[in-house]
Amino acid sequence: MKTADAHTSLHDGIIRHAMLEKITSPAVVVDITYQCNARCSYCRWGDGKTAERDHYSINDILIRAETLKNLGVKRVVLSGGEPRLHPEIGLILSHYAGLVDDVIVITNGYGLGPQAVRELLHAGATGITISLDSVDAQESFQTRRTPPKTHSEILDNIKEISMTVPGFEFGINATISHVTSNWATVVGLLEFGKTVGLDFIKFQPLFDDGYASNSAPKLLLTEADIASLMDISERLVKTDETFPLTNPPRFWKDIAVMCSGKPLLGSSCGLNERQSTSTGGKLGMCYWVGESSYGAASESISHSDILRVQNRFDTLKRRCNVDFHCFCTQRIDHVWA
Numbered sequence: 001m002k003t004a005d006a007h008t009s010l011h012d013g014i015i016r017h018a019m020l021e022k023i024t025s026p027a028v029v030v031d032i033t034y035q036c037n038a039r040c041s042y043c044r045w046g047d048g049k050t051a052e053r054d055h056y057s058i059n060d061i062l063i064r065a066e067t068l069k070n071l072g073v074k075r076v077v078l079s080g081g082e083p084r085l086h087p088e089i090g091l092i093l094s095h096y097a098g099l100v101d102d103v104i105v106i107t108n109g110y111g112l113g114p115q116a117v118r119e120l121l122h123a124g125a126t127g128i129t130i131s132l133d134s135v136d137a138q139e140s141f142q143t144r145r146t147p148p149k150t151h152s153e154i155l156d157n158i159k160e161i162s163m164t165v166p167g168f169e170f171g172i173n174a175t176i177s178h179v180t181s182n183w184a185t186v187v188g189l190l191e192f193g194k195t196v197g198l199d200f201i202k203f204q205p206l207f208d209d210g211y212a213s214n215s216a217p218k219l220l221l222t223e224a225d226i227a228s229l230m231d232i233s234e235r236l237v238k239t240d241e242t243f244p245l246t247n248p249p250r251f252w253k254d255i256a257v258m259c260s261g262k263p264l265l266g267s268s269c270g271l272n273e274r275q276s277t278s279t280g281g282k283l284g285m286c287y288w289v290g291e292s293s294y295g296a297a298s299e300s301i302s303h304s305d306i307l308r309v310q311n312r313f314d315t316l317k318r319r320c321n322v323d324f325h326c327f328c329t330q331r332i333d334h335v336w337a
Helices: 002-023 065-071 089-097 114-123 137-144 148-164 183-196 211-215 223-238 249-259 303-319
Strands: 027-031 075-079 102-107 127-131 169-176 200-205 275-279 282-284 293-296
Touching: 002 169, 065 303, 075 089, 089 102, 089 114, 102 169, 114 148, 127 148, 137 148, 148 183, 169 183, 183 200, 183 223, 200 249, 223 249, 293 303
Parallel strands: 027 075, 027 275, 075 102, 102 127, 127 169, 169 200
Antiparallel strands: 275 282, 282 293
């Protein structure tokens, strides 16, 4: 029995390591639209009053093959807004499918059944990441204003997709807020992911770009959440459960440090050459550091120009003020020194 357990543990470890390498390989996150059919309490893109809720043009979305090669990119992540709303989603997927190993679509999961997933995979996607903060309908309504019926449909669709559509990367991105920063919510998602066979569940803290503080201030993380965040960290250390790949226990302590008002070291930022962002046709290392821009996404950017920006960023990040948004594009296993 012990031999079988050891064999299973080794096999699971190899699979998890392979998945970690896959989802943390050099990537570029491309925002393709800021239209969205969800109404998340903390996000401006679901609010019809937001002026910038537009689709980006193809010229601003399709990064050239030469630039991707010079960046060493193996993975393109389509984000938004809701990427599936872009009228040229098929063309976008086809373009990147011919240039990189993996093309991932981040989606709110509204109406995403098995057939919709098959269509995305046929067009060139290799993975789907669903944004889901909780398996509890009431919490989901508080954070994302997801109607209970829709929330139930999303959970049912995830289960059916996992059972009927094989051979693609499937995970969840979960936003941590005052409502969801508790062990019951976190373990609920992890257990759900384990039950349906998801590859990973990545958590990231809610950050406030000015919208959340006006629309949903009660969702913001504060000192009141420190104890529950530390509790999550301690419980993850003690658990013997084998959950889908997820953030390490230390991650939860890092968020607690920020909630206490203490700074995290900008020099610990893990972006460097492994991550790029493309927003509004502007390609760079970090959306928040203007000096980290490579140039226009539609241009051919040389390897020497890329190295020059990356070397400059290594110095710039040392004096960055880390904020909650700095967690979003870090590796799933990232911790701050």
